[in-house]
Amino acid sequence: MxxxxxxxxxxEGHDFALWEKRVDALMVLCSSxxxxxxxxxxxxLEDMGEAAFEQHSYYERWIAAINQNLVEDGVYTLEELxxxxxxxxxxxxxxxxxAHG
Amino acid sequence: xxxxxxxxxxxxxxxxxALSPSGHPYRQDNDAPLTYWQRMEIAVRxxxxxxxxxxxxxxxxxxxxxxxxxxxxxxxxxARAWTDPAFKSRLLDDxxxxxxxxxxxxxxxxxxxxxxxxxxHNLIVCTLCSCYPRNLLGLPPDWYKTRAYRSRAVREPRAVxxxxxxxxxxxxxxxxxxxxxxxxxxxxxxxxxxxDDLSETELAAWITRDSMIGTGxxxxxxxxxxxxx
Amino acid sequence: MVERVRIRNLMPPGHVRAPAxxxxxxxxxxxxxxxxxxxxxxxxxxxxxxxxxYRVRFTMAELWGDAAERPEDTVxxxxxxxxxxxxxxxxx
Numbered sequence: 363m364x365x366x367x368x369x370x371x372x373x374e375g376h377d378f379a380l381w382e383k384r385v386d387a388l389m390v391l392c393s394s395x396x397x398x399x400x401x402x403x404x405x406x407l408e409d410m411g412e413a414a415f416e417q418h419s420y421y422e423r424w425i426a427a428i429n430q431n432l433v434e435d436g437v438y439t440l441e442e443l444x445x446x447x448x449x450x451x452x453x454x455x456x457x458x459x460x461a462h463g
Numbered sequence: 464x465x466x467x468x469x470x471x472x473x474x475x476x477x478x479x480x481a482l483s484p485s486g487h488p489y490r491q492d493n494d495a496p497l498t499y500w501q502r503m504e505i506a507v508r509x510x511x512x513x514x515x516x517x518x519x520x521x522x523x524x525x526x527x528x529x530x531x532x533x534x535x536x537x538x539x540x541x542a543r544a545w546t547d548p549a550f551k552s553r554l555l556d557d558x559x560x561x562x563x564x565x566x567x568x569x570x571x572x573x574x575x576x577x578x579x580x581x582x583x584h585n586l587i588v589c590t591l592c593s594c595y596p597r598n599l600l601g602l603p604p605d606w607y608k609t610r611a612y613r614s615r616a617v618r619e620p621r622a623v624x625x626x627x628x629x630x631x632x633x634x635x636x637x638x639x640x641x642x643x644x645x646x647x648x649x650x651x652x653x654x655x656x657x658x659d660d661l662s663e664t665e666l667a668a669w670i671t672r673d674s675m676i677g678t679g680x681x682x683x684x685x686x687x688x689x690x691x692x
Numbered sequence: 693m694v695e696r697v698r699i700r701n702l703m704p705p706g707h708v709r710a711p712a713x714x715x716x717x718x719x720x721x722x723x724x725x726x727x728x729x730x731x732x733x734x735x736x737x738x739x740x741x742x743x744x745x746y747r748v749r750f751t752m753a754e755l756w757g758d759a760a761e762r763p764e765d766t767v768x769x770x771x772x773x774x775x776x777x778x779x780x781x782x783x784x
Contacts, residue, residue: 364590364641365713365755366614371626375605381501386602387525388508391517398737404592405707405735420593420608422500428509434737438510446506451497460497461505573725590711617713618752619761637765643711644745644770645728 381457382421389428398431406430473544533600534672536567537649540599541675544576545654558649564597569598577640578651579677584631586624586639586677587648588616592640596649600672607676617641627678650677694722695708696779697748699771707735714767718779719750722768730772744773 378386393399407414414421414423433440453460511517540562544551554561558574574596577585589595590613595603606612615623620637624630631637640648652674658666673679701716709731713720725745733740753763 363610363613364588364611364617364711368611368614371606371610371615371623373626377604379719381504383526383529384508384522385504386515386529387522388504388511390529391521391523392511395516397516399731399734401707401731401735402676404731407592408778415610418500420605422498425500425504425507427502431737432507432511437514439514442510443503443506446510447502450502450505450509451618455497456495457497457501457505460502590713591709618756618759621761621763637762637768639765641711641769643766644709644725644731644772646725646747646770650705 378421379457380462385421385425385428389424392428397435397437400429403427405419420441486539502530529597529602531544532598534600534675535667536562537596537600537672537675538667540565540567540649540668541651541670542663544651545666547665551651554651572598573646574599575640575646575648576651577638577648579653581653582635584624584637584677585648585650586616586620586637587642587650587683588613588639589619589642590614591641591643594647596647596675598647599649600675604672607672624678627673629678629680650675652681655681655683694781696781697721697746697776699748700775700777707732710771711769713755714748714750714769715770715775717754718751718752719748720745725770728772730774732772745770746772746773746776748776753767758769758773 389400389403393403403424407423409430410423410426414426418426429443432438433443450460452463506675508522512519512522520553540554540558543565544554550561552563553564554576555578558576559569559572561576562569562574577587579585586608593608593613594606595602597603612623617639620639621631624637642648645662652670654666658669661669668684669681671679672680674681695716697720698718699710699714699716703712703715723746725747727742728745729740730743731740747768749766750766751763751765752760752765755767
């Protein structure tokens with residue numbers, strides 16, 4: 363990425379949403395507990411390829427990369443993840459409802 | 464700059480604010496339709512808690528810790544360096560240790576301070592991802608993480624700086640620092656002329672987040688006369 | 693003594709910590725940072741031997757040639773020893 367041609371730097375910012383802060387916190391906690399390192403996060407982010415960078419937001423890519431590393435570390439299985447994501451979807455249509463706060 | 468009213472992330476409307484059970488305010492995002500990635504965050508977090516990897520309290524405490532870190536921490540460090548030559552020397556020698564000396568809990572971070580002088584301007588970037596002195600300054604601004612900034616900062620830093628409104632005199636050299644591995648960087652900006660009479664606290668108000676990344680310069684705070692301690 | 697180094701010009705797939713835009717480019721060691729666990733092993737959750745880390749300074753002229761915005765401006769980056777080739781000093 364360094365040195366590539368690119369357009370003007372977009373200056374818009376946003377305040378972080380609660381779910382984004384939680385993703386950030388999960389990364390810090392999982393790495394401090396030795397489940398994977400920031401290097402593993404970087405590797406998973408890079409493996410997503412260029413398209414992911416355009417299609418998904420920063421913390422969307424982060425939660426995908428965290429999940430990838432946790433599955434590889436054996437913390438839970440993909441079947442457990444899928445089952446839980448399905449349960450979460452049944453709880454409501456907004457983040458507040460689905461996350462129970 | 465006009466606000467984009469379609470931007471669901473914009474948070475100036477606090478009419479929906481209320482506190483969640485964890486004590487954090489709900490934001491408008493929380494009323495928007497649940498996304499696939501939000502479902503994944505909820506599922507991953509719940510599984511981590513059930514497996515005993517972490518607890519809800521730990522997650523909340525980590526968020527509080529990150530929320531407590533802001534550019535004001537860095538500004539306090541820089542203002543001290545501007546007013547205390549011995550501290551400045553220690554900061555340039557080991558910025559992490561100097562920050563800890565001021566009571567900032569920055570964890571195991573390795574921090575290098577790079578000094579702007581009459582003939583050198585420093586600029587920080589991470590071309591590989593988004594490494595940033597977050598343990599001192601808080602989370603990075605969105606532009607720091609964009610493809611445009613990460614691509615161009617190492618190739619045409621002067622053009623990037625001009626987009627940030629920074630015009631350097633011709634004789635000033637630019638040094639770009641790419642945070643590729645284990646070090647994090649903070650710029651020690653030059654103390655502006657005409658600030659000799661200001662206290663350390665007053666000076667801190669001049670030190671913006673961007674001036675510590677190198678995309679800005681220190682500037683007089685808005686409403687200069689109403690200095691807030 | 694100025695220590696001149698060249699970043700090895702190899703392009704393997706996977707997680708490589710030497711940025712692609714620096715590979716094959718020559719710079720000088722700005723400072724030695726000590727040893728850190730090899731991130732290219734940590735990235736795959738493998739045992740990681742300590743590797744020496746260096747800050748290397750490159751001129752814009754070296755990186756971008758005639759396209760450089762200002763030839764004498766510089767980029768400093770951290771590069772691990774296993775990505776460096778030492779070059780003989782030459783009188784300037």
